[in-house]
Amino acid sequence: MSYWPLLGILGVVAGFALRLNPMLVVTAAALATGLLAGMDLHLVIATFGKAFNDNRIIAVVWIVLPVIGCLERFGLQQRAAAVIRGLRSATVGRLLLLYLLYRQLTAAIGLHSTAGHPQTVRPLVAPMALAAAEKQVGELDEVTTERVKAYAAATDNVGVFFGEDIFFAIGSIVLIQQTLLTYGYNLAPLQLALWAMPSAVLAFLVHGSRLLLLDRRLGRARA
Structure with a gap:
């Protein structure tokens, strides 16, 4: 050898x-x-x-990234921000709360790749959240800008992390099942998926509360 x-x-x-x-x-x-x-x-x-x-799924990266780059070059972020500026009731918290709901629901049925940081957060969600924040407080300083971006990224993370385990045909469920099996707990993937629902609901309530508190913080900053 x-x-x-x-x-x-x-x-x-x-x-x-x-x-x-x-x-x-x-x-x-x-x-x-x-x-x-x-x-x-x-x-x-x-x-x-x-x-x-x-592994042809890898080739999708080489298609998606140039498309997103071209869209951004021709004003995707600006158009997304303009849409939010035209909505009177739009706030950062409400916008991200809707995105959190969308992210969890799509991840729960196995469509976790329909959104993400490169596909939606950077070109769409973050610019829209920044536009909503500008409506709430006016011109943003660097700290507020970075905070809004962080909340946009965190919303995607929380949504997909706690939503994907509801879909039992996913690698994380298999990992949990095999880990529990080593300790003598033999659970079916469907059982694990069902017990992931309370965690997903709780995550939605906790992070949703943080988003609404962000709205209140921005409101006080304006005052």
């Missing part, structure tokens, strides 16, 4: 220790491992291609 291919692992450790680009480090380590294992360069590249083709 040859241990030379294990040098690829050493390359990964060294690359991360030197804080090099992770993608380049992993790619170089994979190439080195393949070559040291006796594979020719053509076969190594072909193996990369087959793995990429077998």
Whole structure:
């Protein structure tokens, strides 16, 4: 048995220790491992291609990101903010509360990839929340701006984290099931999904209260 291919692992450790680009480090380590294992360069590249083709969901990233970039270049964030400015009753808390509800419901039926930080928070939700905050307090300082952005990001995290476990056909449910099994608790995925509902409701109430308190804080700042 040859241990030379294990040098690829050493390359990964060294690359991360030197804080090099992770993608380049992993790619170089994979190439080195393949070559040291006796594979020719053509076969190594072909193996990369087959793995990429077998996991076609990865290719979606290369489609979504340029589309979002083009939309932002042609004014997506500005248009989203303009919509909010045209709504009299729009506030940061109400807007993010609606997004939290949407995020939890879609995650609960397995559609957790329909939204997220790159797809919705950065190009849509955060600009809309900032526009609502400007309506409430006027021009925003840096601290308030960053706080509103943080609440927008946190809302997405809370919604998907506590909503996705209601959908029993997901990896997190399998992980919980197997962990409990090691301690002698044999539960079906559907049982775990049902017991995730109270946690999701409680998370909605807690974070929803924080969003409404944010509205009150912004209201006092204006006064």
